[in-house]
Amino acid sequence: MSVVAEEKRVLLSIVTESVIENAVLADLGRRGVSGYTVTDARGRGHRGVRDANWDEAANIRIEVVCRRERAEALLAHLRDHYYANYAMVAWLHDVEVMRLDKF
Secondary structure: OOOOOOEEEEEEEEEEEHHHHHHHHHHHHHOOOOOOEEEEEOEEEOOEEEOOOOHHHOEEEEEEEEOHHHHHHHHHHHHHHOOOOOOEEEEEEEEEEOOHHHO
8 A cells, every 4th residue: 555645835944942832832823823733842952962960951842834934934933033032943845745734
């Protein structure tokens, strides 16, 4: 049995400080995002090691699957409102989705 994706979408991945989780999620909701996944994240980058041993140093990863136009608009908002003051990186990746009604 072959499993074929129904349609292409974009996966927007955001890694940022956990202290702004509620603000970022509220912004996504106001911009039409109906679903997302949030996970704890650890790593090393420009601002050093983020090991999540201290709440103020913890990172999260937020993932949203949506159309490219919406993802690009969300990226512009994140850049304009968060990049200057918070550790945040984001990227897009093309994905093929099943159950298109969920996205």
